[in-house]
Amino acid sequence: MGNTALITGASSGIGTELARYHASKGGDVVLVARRENKLNDLKAELERTCGITATVIAADLAESDAAENWIIPFLPRKLVLKISRKAMEKK
Numbered sequence: 001m002g003n004t005a006l007i008t009g010a011s012s013g014i015g016t017e018l019a020r021y022h023a024s025k026g027g028d029v030v031l032v033a034r035r036e037n038k039l040n041d042l043k044a045e046l047e048r049t050c051g052i053t054a055t056v057i058a059a060d061l062a063e064s065d066a067a068e069n070w071i072i073p074f075l076p077r078k079l080v081l082k083i084s085r086k087a088m089e090k091k
């Protein structure tokens with residue numbers, strides 16, 4: 001993936017508008033929220049109107065293992081390492 005934005009809360013409000021903005025600039029998007037039907041509607045809209053690739057992840061981010069399962073796999077490796085080092089410094 002190149003210029004890809006992972007957007008949580010993409011099924012409504014600010015998240016939907018951020019996804020539209022990023023896609024309008026030609027960036028791919030990973031759309032995360034619980035309401036899969038809303039995310040699929042947005043995916044179809046953005047792929048049709050902007051010619052980008054949208055990936056849908058229907059997930060409840062309030063679950064304790066949500067970041068590990070749904071967010072971290074999409075982050076660039078360098079960023080994950082940075083987060084890990086910061087976390088260790090605080091201990």
Ligand SMILES: NC(=O)c1ccc[n+]([C@@H]2O[C@H](COP(=O)([O-])OP(=O)(O)OC[C@H]3O[C@@H](n4cnc5c(N)ncnc54)[C@H](OP(=O)(O)O)[C@@H]3O)[C@@H](O)[C@H]2O)c1
Nearest residue numbers: 008009010011012013014015032033034035059060061062
């Ligand atoms: N609107 C404003 O003017 C404004 C101003 C300042 C700050 N804020 C803050 O910005 C945030 C977003 O505002 P908004 O107006 O865009 O709200 P919104 O329309 O209610 O959107 C919230 C988004 O978060 C998702 N979400 C909620 N709980 C989730 C969970 N457990 N797991 C995964 N996704 C979850 C919802 O999707 P699903 O229900 O599909 O999961 C939805 O896409 C809020 O924290 C709000 O307080 C908003």
